[in-house]
Structure formats: structure tokens, C-alpha cells
Amino acid sequence: MRKHVMLALAVLAALQATGQEKKDSTEKKDSTEKTKQVAYEKVITKNAVSRRGMFTVHVVDNKYYFEIPDSLYGRDILAVTRYVATPENVRVYGGERANETTIYFEKGPQQKVFVRQNVVKAEAKDETQALYKAVQNTTVRPIAAVFDIKTTNPANGQVVIDVTDFFRKENPVVSMAQSSKTELKLGGLADDRTFITSIRTYPINIEVKTLKTYTVQAAPAGASTLEMNTSLVLLPKEPMRRRLFDERVGYFANSYVLFDDNKQSTENYSIIQRYRLEPKDEDIAKYKKGKLVEPKKQIVYYIDPATPKKWRPYLMAGINDWQKAFEQAGFKNAIIAKEWPENDTTMSMEDARFSVVRYFASDIPNAYGPRISDPRSGEIIESHVGWYHNVMKLVHDWYMIQVGPNDPRARKMEFDDELMGDLIRFVSSHEIGHTLGLRHNMGSSSQTPVELLRNKKWVEANGHTASIMDYARFNYVAQPEDKIGKDGLYPRIGIYDKWAIQWGYKQIFDTKDEYEDRKILNKWVIDSLNANPRLWFGGEGKDDDPRSQTEDLGDDNIKANDYGIANLKRVVPQLINWTKEEGDMYDNLKRMHKAAVSQYNRYLYHVMKNTNQYYTTFKSSDQKGDVYTEVPKARIRSAIDYVGRQLMEPPLWLYPDELTGKLRFNTMTEISDMQQNILNTLLSPGMLYNIAQRSYDYPVSAYLLDIKNAAWKPLAGNKTLDVYYRNTHRMYIERIRMILKQPKDKMLTNAERSDARLYVQQHLLALKKELQSTTDSNALNQLHYAELVKEIDKVLKGDEE
Incomplete structure (x- = not known):
């Protein structure tokens, strides 16, 4: 036993000696490395x-x-x-x-x-x-x-x-x-x-x-x-107090995974991006009483000296317009625009301490508003707004095409400085909104009843949408007889924007942390939405909700777009006069006619989105009502009716004879392509499957009949129109063939194997019977009907050619 103890002590002594040698060696090494450093005065x-x-x-x-x-x-x-x-x-x-x-x-x-x-x-x-x-x-x-x-x-x-x-x-x-x-x-x-x-x-x-x-x-x-x-x-030594993201208010956010000893699972959460806006210490008591106070640090945006001088006041006005929104959060003079001090050599526009609206010599028709934020807290440090020179081309074309019938100033290719300045101002406000942390609110425009967009007194007082963060460009619903002025035609900072700034920037006192703040913020959302549903945040327009779309207006985009079409029918015949400039080789006419066709297609696809499945309204568990509700049957049928009236009845007015001699386009091809694209959507296995899943009484057979009534126009003896009608008949049969044609060597989707095929076969049999009983004195039409019956037989038999 004694030998073992002596042996253990010997080993321990050896280990200690070795450890001491290593320590001595390390200390010598560190000392040597320090001595290797060159003397300070030899480097500096x-x-x-x-x-x-x-x-x-x-x-x-x-x-x-x-x-x-x-x-x-x-x-x-x-x-x-x-x-x-x-x-x-x-x-x-x-x-x-x-x-x-x-x-x-x-x-x-x-x-x-x-x-x-x-x-x-x-x-x-x-x-x-x-x-x-x-x-x-x-x-x-x-x-x-x-x-x-x-x-x-x-x-x-x-x-x-x-x-x-x-x-x-x-x-x-x-x-x-x-x-x-x-x-x-x-x-x-x-x-x-x-x-x-x-x-x-x-x-x-x-x-x-x-x-x-x-x-x-x-x-x-x-x-x-x-x-x-x-x-x-x-970055600040003490990060700003965080504010937790809420899907019901549109802020950009940084996402994290939270681990908590007291929770049985991780929690995904996000913090919003916002400036650090705080009352001065001596003003906190006033602030708590609801009095407006100036912040410790003002939000300042400088204007790039490369900006043409005549546009600077309008860019600055678009920034300063946000002051009213910050007043709702309790701050006065919270944000201001300034000219860049060109003679101050201590300042640089690339310096990340300064927010700048940078002006780009670019033909890109755009502008954007990014943010640089502290990832720890979401505090926005600065922003460099990108302003492309050609954004003026974009707003010019929108304004002429959307409200030309309502504003005589819009009826030329070069707008007066005042009008262009006004348009720059609204884009400036939109982009600054992004730099303050606000996301797009594409659903905001859906919270305004369509008929109020034609009410001069109301729309000029309230604006045509509740948020400038929507893509609600100009009031195309207003008709010339409404005599609505620019206050009812332009976008502006609205009630949603002011409320969103209040929600994100109003100070909360006497709470322990951001998790306690979240309870207060949740109550703000619930109380505010209960009091005013127009404060709804409708998201970025990337889901299936037909209320949340870019470029649309009103609570019923079918009715709104009928008004838009009425205005577009006033615009197109005037394009030759409105685009005329000395020496122009009809390039202006080509550009603006293309813009008119694009606007028409926007109206069409706004309406088509009503055939999607659900409205989505995010709610917390302590709010009443469902998050997901089905689009009503009546709205779907109204959308199909719109397609029948505004597309399947060919929009020849979009391609008038006076333009065909000056622009090169094939009217038949362009209209037929539009019609085919819409039929492909309406008569797709996926669409039929979705209709079949509805909770209300709208069977696939009724849906197919609505499509047929919209698309299948009876031949009426009009030589021009009958060409289009016969073409859509053939299109209709071709599209149905694609539904019934089963893919080979491929697993079927739920939509492809659903009962929709049976409804389509029934529909086709009924259509065949109708065609067989149709008579027409026109020999060409009779031949057309006979050919359609043959095509239907081939489809039903599954013949491949």
C-alpha cells in the first residue's frame, strides 16, 4: 500500500513539474512575443x-x-x-x-x-x-x-x-x-x-x-x-428598448429564436425597425400628459445636391408631411428635410450617420426607401433613399392614363412643374414611410367604399385610400362629372399611416421589458380596429386575399374597375392629341397606348383575384371573428360577369381604327391572347377543385354554366364580332380538352383526380346538345357549329390527334 502511495506522489510531482515547465515556457513565449513588438515611435x-x-x-x-x-x-x-x-x-x-x-x-x-x-x-x-x-x-x-x-x-x-x-x-x-x-x-x-x-x-x-x-x-x-x-x-452601448412585431401593423422586422427557461419550447419572435425617438428628460411629464414635445434627437433627411433644384422643395415637402403623423405619437418637429450643406467639408453623404435622399442619373423608372438598423434592437440608424431620375416618367404615365379625363393638366407629355412636383411629393412620402419602418399596406385601399371615391366632399377631405403605403396611385374611379379636385385624386399620408406611427413610436412607461409592452400594444390594436376598421393592415399583396392588391381601389374592385374602364374609354380616343409633340415619330403615342393596355390588364386581373378562396384578417385570440373567411359566391359570380362584359365581349375600343394606321399591332392576336389567358385560369383543374371545396352552395356545374354564359357569345350576324366569338368558342373547347386529358406517366394531383372531371363531361354533353339544336342561316356559322360538335365528340372519346 505504501509503495502505491509513494508511486502516486511521484507521478503527481512529475506532472506538477511538467505543468510548471509549460507555464514557464508560455510566460517566456508571451514575454518574448511582447519584446518582438516594434517600438511605438518606429511604427508611428x-x-x-x-x-x-x-x-x-x-x-x-x-x-x-x-x-x-x-x-x-x-x-x-x-x-x-x-x-x-x-x-x-x-x-x-x-x-x-x-x-x-x-x-x-x-x-x-x-x-x-x-x-x-x-x-x-x-x-x-x-x-x-x-x-x-x-x-x-x-x-x-x-x-x-x-x-x-x-x-x-x-x-x-x-x-x-x-x-x-x-x-x-x-x-x-x-x-x-x-x-x-x-x-x-x-x-x-x-x-x-x-x-x-x-x-x-x-x-x-x-x-x-x-x-x-x-x-x-x-x-x-x-x-x-x-x-x-x-x-x-x-452602435449605442445600451440598445434601444425593443418593440415586438405584430402582424396586424405593417412594420419591417428582424426575426429571432427565443430560448426561455420557463417555456417548454422555443418561440419565434421579431422586433420592429424604428428610429429611437424619445422625449427629452425635462419633457417626460409633459409627454405623459399628452402634450406635444420635441424629441431628444430629430430625424433628419438631407437632399442630395445632385438633385435638380426645382424638384428639391417637393422632395422635402414629402418628408415634412410625416410631421403630422409623429404628432399622433406625441412628438412635434420629429422629422425634417434639409438641403445638404455643400460647403461643410466635415460631412460626407456616404457617412452612415446621415440619412440622404440620393438622386441617381438613371433611366430606371423607380425609387426605393431602405433602412440600416441595429440588429440588437431594431433601431434605425440611417437611410439612403434611392431616387431615380426616370421615376418622373412612371408617375407621368400613371397620371395621364388614370385621371386624364378628370384633370386637364394631365393631357400632355411634359407636365407643368407644379403638377410634376406634386407627384414627386407623394412618391417621396411613400419612400420615406419605408425608411421609418413601414411596409406596404396593399389592403388599405379596400377600406374605402367605392361610391365615396366619387363623393367630392368626402374624398377631398379624407383621400382615396387610408395609407400612402398602399400602391393606390390615383383616383381612377372619379368620373369627370364628379368634378373632383387634386385633393381627391392624389395619394397622401392617411389615417392608417398616422396610427401605425403612433403604434410604433409612442412611448410606453412603467413596464419592465418589451414583453410587458406587447400586452399594451395588443390592446391598442384591438381597441383601434374596433373603433375604426379602416386602420386594417392588409399585408404586402402577396397572398390570395383579393382585398390586398397593388394598383386597385375601393371595397369592390369589380365596381371600381367598371368606373376605371369608363375613364379608359375616354382616354384612348384622345391619345393622339394628348401625346402630340413637334418632331415626335409617334413614340409618345406608342408609349402611352402601351400604358393604357397595361392599365386595362390591371383592372382585369384585380377582378380575377376575386375567384380565389379566402379573405385573410389576422387576429389575436382575444379578438372576435375568424381569420379566414371565404370570398362570397356573389362576388365570384360578379367577377365572372365582369370578364364576360369587359373581355369576352372583345374590347375593340382599346384598339381604335385611328391608332391602327399609326401603331403596329394585331388587334385580333392581342385580344385573343388576353381571352385565352383568362379562360386558362377560370377553366383549370385547380380552380374547379377549389370551387368544389366551398362551404356554400355553388356547385361546379353552376360555376361552369356561369363561365359558359360569360365566354360563349351567340353569333349575332355582326361580321367583325362573329370572328371573335367563333374564336372564343374554339378556345373554350380546347381548354376543356386540357382538363379531361389525363397526364401520362405522372402521379395525379388532387385537383386532377377530383369529381371536377365528371362535372366537365356533363357540361360538355349539354353543350353538344345545345349546338346540335342551334340553327343559323349563315353557312359559315353552320359549318362552325358542326365542327364544334365533332371536336366535342373527340374530347369525350379521348381521341388524340
Whole structure:
């Protein structure tokens, strides 16, 4: 026994000795590595140009160094890379975002400094919970870059790293995404033609400008040089109080998975994106009493000096229009537009501290409103609105085609500055709404009764839609005899927008956290919607709900679009006069006629969406009513009737004779293609299957009869119309053939194997009987009927030819 004890003590002593040797070795190694550091004055020489800010930045012989305060290790930094200037024809523009990520600096082993990306998608509810450790063990942050410590400042102990290659070369933090390089057909970085042009440091941010040259993959081989700017913005040490996302209010949001010791499963949740808008400390008591106060920090948008001067006031007005919405949240002067101070050399439009409306010299007819937000809290840090010059072409064409009969100012190719300015103002407000955190609300327009859109007093007072975040362009329902002015024709910030800003930005006091806030916010939603259903958020228009569509108006888009067609019938005959310009080779006429046809098709597809299955109204369990309700039978039948009246009765008015001699189009082909596309939808196995699943009494046989009555026009002896009618008869039989034709060597879908086939066969037999009893003195028509009977026989027999 004693021998064993002595042996164990000997082994332990040996292990301790070995451990001590390793420790001594490590200490010597660390000491040696520290002594390897070059003296500070040999790295940061007397020739260095040094600037103090968030980090101290040194420039020595075209090399750039960061000297990082110890207090900023581990602090989250938002890294945003933008294009400053780009080559022609690459379809990206100065001010647009190329990359965005959150990083932090960390002292690593072996005299290294790491840059880690802070990608957060899972978290524990509370740092004191046991699950917090488990979450941390599964969320190791990726190392994006590693730096050698070049020296240490003896005056303050701050280490110095060389960041030259970090910003010159490619890495996940400062490089554009690979997908962007592929789209731009860029190859590798040309090292000899890539430079840092400046690094400037400020109290909470660092701005790095580079010229980066890439080889070009596309022929002819060459190079492409882009000027880039990377902003490193120090995020707040204490993140803003989060506000949890609610599907009933349209905000952009960041999504997470929540782990909680007190829950039996994970919870998916999201936090909305919004600016940090808080009352000043001395105004909190006033704010609580409902008095308007100014925020600690105003939301400011600057106008790009590249913007034509005559349009700047209208862009600014579109921004300032949001002040009224923020008053509903308790703040006055919360948002303001300013001209960019061109003479202030301390400011840069690429600086991520400043929100800017950037003006692009582009033929793209568009504008967009992005946001840069703190991923920890959803706090919007800044936005660079993209404004393409050719957005004016887009709004011009909408306005002429939709409300030309109501506004004489719309009846020419070059609008007066006042009218174009008004249209710019509404687009500006829409895009700024996105930058404030608001998503599209495509269902908002459905909350206005159609007849109120023709009520001059009401629509001029309230606007034609409850939200400027809808794609409700202009009031095409208004008829000339209604004499509605521009206040009833233009979109504007509406009651939904003001309420959504109130819901997202109004301060909540005396609660522990965002989870307690959610209970209050839920009550706000329920009470507000009960009081005013027009505050409904209808989503992005991407589901099957026919109330949530782009470009539509009113609570009954069938009735609304009949009014729209009436206006379109007034527009088309006037296009030659309205588009006439000296020297124009009918290019204007071609463009505006195409816009008229597009508008007609919008009306058609708005109506067609009523044949879908459900309305979707998101509700919490403490609200009354169902989330999903079926579209009524009467609405479906009304949609089919619209198709019969406005399409199957061929819209020859859309292609008048006076245009056919000046524009090249085949009226028969264009109309027939429209008719075929609609019949393919109405007479598809999927549609018939959906009709069969309805809870109310609308059998497939009745549906088929409605389609037939709409599409199957009797031959009436009109030479022009009968050509179209005979064509749709043939189309109708062809489409039914496709329903009954079973796919070979393929598993059938539920729709294809359903009883719908039996109803179709019954329908076809009835149609055959009707054709056999039809007589016509016109020999061509008689031949047509006989041919249709033969085709029906082939379909019923399943003959293949």
C-alpha cells in the first residue's frame, strides 16, 4: 500500500513539474512575443498624420493604422459599405448599399486582434437563465479578419494594428456580396489598381474611401473601377428598448429564436425597425400628459445636391408631411428635410450617420426607401433613399392614363412643374414611410367604399385610400362629372399611416421589458380596429386575399374597375392629341397606348383575384371573428360577369381604327391572347377543385354554366364580332380538352383526380346538345357549329390527334 502511495506522489510531482515547465515556457513565449513588438515611435513615426476619433487613425507612408481604445473592444460596430461612384451602364449608383454587417474587435491570443461578425439569430430571454449559457455555446461569432499587433502606445497601453490590406482587399466586412459581383460580371480584384483614398475618424464613426478595380469577365476583357465608402459606426452601448412585431401593423422586422427557461419550447419572435425617438428628460411629464414635445434627437433627411433644384422643395415637402403623423405619437418637429450643406467639408453623404435622399442619373423608372438598423434592437440608424431620375416618367404615365379625363393638366407629355412636383411629393412620402419602418399596406385601399371615391366632399377631405403605403396611385374611379379636385385624386399620408406611427413610436412607461409592452400594444390594436376598421393592415399583396392588391381601389374592385374602364374609354380616343409633340415619330403615342393596355390588364386581373378562396384578417385570440373567411359566391359570380362584359365581349375600343394606321399591332392576336389567358385560369383543374371545396352552395356545374354564359357569345350576324366569338368558342373547347386529358406517366394531383372531371363531361354533353339544336342561316356559322360538335365528340372519346 505504501509503495502505491509513494508511486502516486511521484507521478503527481512529475506532472506538477511538467505543468510548471509549460507555464514557464508560455510566460517566456508571451514575454518574448511582447519584446518582438516594434517600438511605438518606429511604427508611428514623426512623419505620421494622426487623427483622433472613435479610433485614432495614423497614416504613415501610405499605410493606415488603427489605435483602438480598450473601452471599445467588444462594442458592436455597424459596418456599411456603399458605392460612391460607379461606371456607366452597371445599374448600381452612388449611395446604394453594397454590404452591411455588424462587427466587434476582440483581443485574441498570440498577440492578435480579431474582427468578429456579430450575427445574432438566437438568444436567451435573460442572462441569468441557465439556457443563456447553452445559447452562447451554440453562437460562436465568425472571425472575419485577424491583425498582428504592430506596437503598443506606451502612453495609454492601446495597441496598434495595420488595416491597410483589410480595406484594400476582399473580406466579408468591406466587400460587395458575391451575388453583386456576379451580376456586374466582375472577376478578381486588381491589386495594383486598388487604393485607399482616405480614412477619416469622427467621435462615433470612421469613414473609409477606396478605389477598387476588378477584372471584367464579360467580353471584351477589361477592368471596372468603383469608388466605395465603408462606414464603421459605433452602435449605442445600451440598445434601444425593443418593440415586438405584430402582424396586424405593417412594420419591417428582424426575426429571432427565443430560448426561455420557463417555456417548454422555443418561440419565434421579431422586433420592429424604428428610429429611437424619445422625449427629452425635462419633457417626460409633459409627454405623459399628452402634450406635444420635441424629441431628444430629430430625424433628419438631407437632399442630395445632385438633385435638380426645382424638384428639391417637393422632395422635402414629402418628408415634412410625416410631421403630422409623429404628432399622433406625441412628438412635434420629429422629422425634417434639409438641403445638404455643400460647403461643410466635415460631412460626407456616404457617412452612415446621415440619412440622404440620393438622386441617381438613371433611366430606371423607380425609387426605393431602405433602412440600416441595429440588429440588437431594431433601431434605425440611417437611410439612403434611392431616387431615380426616370421615376418622373412612371408617375407621368400613371397620371395621364388614370385621371386624364378628370384633370386637364394631365393631357400632355411634359407636365407643368407644379403638377410634376406634386407627384414627386407623394412618391417621396411613400419612400420615406419605408425608411421609418413601414411596409406596404396593399389592403388599405379596400377600406374605402367605392361610391365615396366619387363623393367630392368626402374624398377631398379624407383621400382615396387610408395609407400612402398602399400602391393606390390615383383616383381612377372619379368620373369627370364628379368634378373632383387634386385633393381627391392624389395619394397622401392617411389615417392608417398616422396610427401605425403612433403604434410604433409612442412611448410606453412603467413596464419592465418589451414583453410587458406587447400586452399594451395588443390592446391598442384591438381597441383601434374596433373603433375604426379602416386602420386594417392588409399585408404586402402577396397572398390570395383579393382585398390586398397593388394598383386597385375601393371595397369592390369589380365596381371600381367598371368606373376605371369608363375613364379608359375616354382616354384612348384622345391619345393622339394628348401625346402630340413637334418632331415626335409617334413614340409618345406608342408609349402611352402601351400604358393604357397595361392599365386595362390591371383592372382585369384585380377582378380575377376575386375567384380565389379566402379573405385573410389576422387576429389575436382575444379578438372576435375568424381569420379566414371565404370570398362570397356573389362576388365570384360578379367577377365572372365582369370578364364576360369587359373581355369576352372583345374590347375593340382599346384598339381604335385611328391608332391602327399609326401603331403596329394585331388587334385580333392581342385580344385573343388576353381571352385565352383568362379562360386558362377560370377553366383549370385547380380552380374547379377549389370551387368544389366551398362551404356554400355553388356547385361546379353552376360555376361552369356561369363561365359558359360569360365566354360563349351567340353569333349575332355582326361580321367583325362573329370572328371573335367563333374564336372564343374554339378556345373554350380546347381548354376543356386540357382538363379531361389525363397526364401520362405522372402521379395525379388532387385537383386532377377530383369529381371536377365528371362535372366537365356533363357540361360538355349539354353543350353538344345545345349546338346540335342551334340553327343559323349563315353557312359559315353552320359549318362552325358542326365542327364544334365533332371536336366535342373527340374530347369525350379521348381521341388524340
